[in-house]
Amino acid sequence: MYIILVYDIEEKRVGKMLKLCRQYLNWIQNSVFEGEITEVKLRELLHRAKGIIKTEKDSIIIFSSRQEKWLDKTILGREKNELDNLL
Template sequence: MYVVIVYDVGVERVNKIRIYLKQYLNWVQNSVFEGELTEPEYMKITSHLKEITDESLDHVICYKSRDKRYLDTDEIGTRKAEISTII
């Protein structure tokens, strides 16, 4: 599945979440990650995010699609970094 995760969390948790998500997804913009995940990976990530966020203060949104080709996106402006796969 193709996943886009966006978050708005307390400043003390921003780096912890960013470092964690970089293990699985591409960092495309401040507080925005995207990429392909298996169902078990997705479940692991969302479970861990619940552990490291404060649900009374933080907000995380996970958008899911069967495949990136079913996700229509429009971009305005300049990307901060190109997404690449290192083999």
């Protein structure tokens, strides 16, 4: 399936979360990721994320769709470039 993941996480935990998400998804904005992922891999990602976040303070929202074609994407302003994704 295709997912969009957005997080709002306290600064001290954000590095770990970024690193984790980038193992599964494409980083498209500061705290936004997207990509194709299997249900098994998504469960694994969420399980690992739960080990990082503080549920009373941090927040992760996942939008999922069976098919990417059901979603259109429009970007206004700066696009994340390849260099960012390699950092």
